[in-house]
Amino acid sequence: MPKLEPLKSGYYVWHYVPSVAASVVFILLFLAVTAIHFWKIFRTKVRFTLPFAIGGLFELIGYAARAGAYDKTGRLMPYIIQSVFILIAPTLFAAAVYMVLARIIRSVKAEHLSPIPIRFVTKTFVTCDILTFFIQGGGAGLMSQSSLTSTGQYIVLAGLILQIATFVLFLTTATVFKLRMDRHPTITTMNSEVPWVKHLYSMYAISALILLRSIFRVVEYGLGNDGYLLSNEWPTYILDALPMFLAMICFAVWYPSELQPFLDKGDATPIEHVEQKV
Incomplete structure (x- = not known):
């Protein structure tokens, strides 16, 4: 049974021996769903969804590095790889989600x-x-260096807070648009079968999952290097890995390629304008 080991400097980058079993479960899950995403990109030729698939690759690499760190907790590289790739993968998911809204509109x-x-x-x-x-x-x-751990945590916190603020503004924008559409629908929504509401709700669900994960990370780093969340492994899987896997499932099931046929068709005239002409 491997024991927790420090770096040569005596600094412990891990607070526990990472679980191989849990890592392998999510390696297989992310491998399957990422393969589905790349297959959909190939089949539909919709390129703006590529960041979502790349984000899945990042998750896969991150959890593979965690599995590899099981008996290498005294080595720095596996820790850096898993930390960076798992941390930034959701920003790639977010990039694809942001591009969906413009296409819905x-x-x-x-x-x-x-x-x-x-x-x-x-x-x-x-x-x-x-x-x-x-x-x-x-x-x-920076967090991998003992002398800069606190600085690195503050920088990560700043990035996470910016991500949350961006999502709040994004969801506000989407919600205001939906309310306006409910009051002033366009002819396109009445004379075609554009699946815009379905994809808007899917976008809400994915955004909520990324927000949940980001809030977890803010609390995690806010508690500090010796806090409960950084000192225990299960929160990473329940509050980060699982929400991101569910986000990938949602995006795969309600794939925005359905919107492509409607992007160059339709009438932008609101219904009330037509009624006035009649």
């Missing part, structure tokens, strides 16, 4: 109902997402 020809000008919807949220990607990645790297 365009599919129902409701650009005039978007609270943010449609040309800025994707740019705004993806730019914020890229910032969180680099902030969290940089902070996770």
